[in-house]
Amino acid sequence: MSRLSIRNVGKIFPSGRRGVPPTEALKPVSLEIGDNDFITVLGPSGCGKSTLLRLVAGLETPTSGDILLDGAPISGPGADRGVVFQSYTLFPWLTVRENICFGLREKNMSAAQQREISERFIAQVGLRGFENHYPKQLSGGMQQRVAIARALANDPKILLLDEPFGALDNQTRVLMQELLLGIWEQAQKTVMFITHDIDEAIFMASRVVVMSARPGRIKAELPVDFPHPRSYTVKTSPEFMALKARLTEEIRAEAMAADH
Amino acid sequence: MKLLVPVSREKRTLLGVAFFVVFVALWGLITWSGAVPKHFLASPWQTVQSAWDLFATQGFTHDVGMTIWRVVGGFLLAAVIAVPLGIAMGTYKPIEAFFEPFVSFARYLPASAFIPLLILWVGIGEAQKLTVIFIGCFFQLTLMITMIVSATRRDLIEAAYTLGCQDTAAIRRVVLPGAAPEIAEALRQVLGLGWTYIIVAELIGASSGIGHMITDSQALMATDNIIAGIVIIGLVGLISDLAFKKVNQRLFAWSLQR
Ligand SMILES: Nc1ncnc2c1ncn2[C@@H]1O[C@H](COP(=O)(O)OP(=O)(O)OP(=O)(O)O)[C@@H](O)[C@H]1O
Ligand SMILES: [Mg+2]
Numbered sequence: 131m132s133r134l135s136i137r138n139v140g141k142i143f144p145s146g147r148r149g150v151p152p153t154e155a156l157k158p159v160s161l162e163i164g165d166n167d168f169i170t171v172l173g174p175s176g177c178g179k180s181t182l183l184r185l186v187a188g189l190e191t192p193t194s195g196d197i198l199l200d201g202a203p204i205s206g207p208g209a210d211r212g213v214v215f216q217s218y219t220l221f222p223w224l225t226v227r228e229n230i231c232f233g234l235r236e237k238n239m240s241a242a243q244q245r246e247i248s249e250r251f252i253a254q255v256g257l258r259g260f261e262n263h264y265p266k267q268l269s270g271g272m273q274q275r276v277a278i279a280r281a282l283a284n285d286p287k288i289l290l291l292d293e294p295f296g297a298l299d300n301q302t303r304v305l306m307q308e309l310l311l312g313i314w315e316q317a318q319k320t321v322m323f324i325t326h327d328i329d330e331a332i333f334m335a336s337r338v339v340v341m342s343a344r345p346g347r348i349k350a351e352l353p354v355d356f357p358h359p360r361s362y363t364v365k366t367s368p369e370f371m372a373l374k375a376r377l378t379e380e381i382r383a384e385a386m387a388a389d390h
Numbered sequence: 391m392k393l394l395v396p397v398s399r400e401k402r403t404l405l406g407v408a409f410f411v412v413f414v415a416l417w418g419l420i421t422w423s424g425a426v427p428k429h430f431l432a433s434p435w436q437t438v439q440s441a442w443d444l445f446a447t448q449g450f451t452h453d454v455g456m457t458i459w460r461v462v463g464g465f466l467l468a469a470v471i472a473v474p475l476g477i478a479m480g481t482y483k484p485i486e487a488f489f490e491p492f493v494s495f496a497r498y499l500p501a502s503a504f505i506p507l508l509i510l511w512v513g514i515g516e517a518q519k520l521t522v523i524f525i526g527c528f529f530q531l532t533l534m535i536t537m538i539v540s541a542t543r544r545d546l547i548e549a550a551y552t553l554g555c556q557d558t559a560a561i562r563r564v565v566l567p568g569a570a571p572e573i574a575e576a577l578r579q580v581l582g583l584g585w586t587y588i589i590v591a592e593l594i595g596a597s598s599g600i601g602h603m604i605t606d607s608q609a610l611m612a613t614d615n616i617i618a619g620i621v622i623i624g625l626v627g628l629i630s631d632l633a634f635k636k637v638n639q640r641l642f643a644w645s646l647q648r
Contacts, residue, residue, distance in 0.1 A: 187548075187552055188551075188552075189548050189551070189552070206551075207548070207551035207552050208551075208552070208554065209552070209553060209554030211552060212552065212553075213548075213549070213552040215545055215548075215549065217545050219543075219545045219546055219548075219549040221546060221549075221564065221567070221568075222568075222644055222645070223567045223568065223570075223642075223644045223645070224567075224644075232550070232553050232563075233553035233554050236553060236554040236555055236559060236563075237554065264644045266644070280553070281552075281553075284553060284554065
């Protein structure tokens with residue numbers, strides 16, 4: 131059985147103003163995400179990628195269709211779906227460690243246990259020595275690493291990431307991809323990762339989902355079979371190039387359709 | 391001087407003190423030169439002497455104490471209601487829609503205009519003074535806190551939800567800590583506002599307080615006492631402001647770091 135089932139989920143945003151038509155952000159889409167899958171969702175800007183992720187997170191309610199997590203319909207946000215947002219959403223008044231412990235405290239976990247878990251994730255995202263720093267004292271890449279650790283510390287059933295590395299420079303972005311992939315290879319998690327970067331989508335994914343221009347629908351699904359652990363060298367392999375060429379074509383057609 | 395480039399602490403203090411010196415020097419010059427008659431404007435030295443005399447022989451400490459207690463008392467009453475109300479209005483939009491128009495209207499009612507009514511309603515005792523300060527602070531504070539809380543980042547609330555928070559937890563763990571530094575700053579500013587109302591409240595029907603001393607001195611044409619009173623209000627206000635600022639900086643270090 132799939133971990134996450136998205137069944138005919140559509141979203142129409144009412145305009146809120148008379149005479150202005152509502153926005154159809156998402157045409158009914160269906161998608162199955164299996165246990166320990168790493169799905170990347172690729173699509174042109176404005177095609178409804180964030181909307182899809184926010185629906186899964188429970189931050190928006192679908193206009194039609196159902197979303198099931200382990201067979202149970204979701205209603206509203208919850209700790210079983212960890213989210214890393216594109217914008218930096220660390221709590222500025224909490225230190226790195228306190229941010230990571232935020233969800234654990236909500237579960238009334240003992241201080242000793244919180245400490246043990248946060249210690250583990252701080253090490254995993256390479257932030258030893260920064261435990262007591264405030265978010266403002268960290269670079270963007272470090273902040274997103276903390277955000278990933280904060281989401282993972284809660285041990286969610288699925289990790290949802292919305293272009294988490296979109297604001298980072300290219301080198302940092304590549305390092306972050308390797309870091310996240312490394313964590314996934316070790317920990318085995320179900321991941322849904324939104325991006326508009328084709329390299330990023332292929333490099334980490336076990337499956338790439340391509341969305342059409344708005345209103346979004348799923349246009350293609352491509353399995354990515356490179357063995358794990360993957361290193362960045364895979365990006366220069368002919369198979370990678372071939373996949374990239376194919377996805378570039380798909381996306382290009384959509385971007386043109388979207389009139390950008 | 392470069393645009394927006396901060397100055398060092400020492401330089402800042404030095405410049406701040408320098409203007410006080412310039413101000414007092416000008417004031418001294420005007421009075422000593424005889425350009426303005428003495429009974430119109432007392433000289434700085436004369437003011438210091440009368441301040442000394444007020445404290446030493448006329449029990450002025452009691453007056454200052456009364457005034458401080460009235461300002462702080464009225465302000466605290468306002469804060470105790472305005473803070474929770476402002477937070478409720480900022481977080482729950484129907485509550486805001488219910489109260490906001492009235493509070494916005496009431497904010498423009500000058501607190502001092504209520505004094506005659508208040509004397510009628512609650513007499514000339516302490517209740518009247520506290521109520522004036524309360525009216526002067528409460529509406530302003532409520533609106534400021536509503537605005538601050540409304541500006542809470544939505545994405546932080548959403549992050550809290552995805553980490554397992556329900557509404558009350560999100561308010562307690564995200565809205566409050568996020569808004570706290572600015573709420574503290576609003577409290578500081580509104581306390582300053584309280585000082586501007588108290589003297590007017592004390593001008594009428596008071597038997598103690600700095601304002602009362604000033605009315606008495608007016609009858610005697612004692613401009614030195616009046617000026618001493620004004621300067622002392624300024625000093626007390628400045629001290630409370632600095633103390634407030636220090637406490638805020640201590641408590642909310644995270645919001646200052648860059
Ligand atoms: N709350 C909202 N109210 C109204 N319209 C919305 C809302 N959120 C999104 N939309 C619209 O839905 C469409 C899809 O938005 P969405 O943010 O999901 O796109 P996206 O694929 O994530 O784009 P990007 O790559 O730029 O982040 C857009 O046209 C957007 O204007
Ligand atoms: Mg988006």
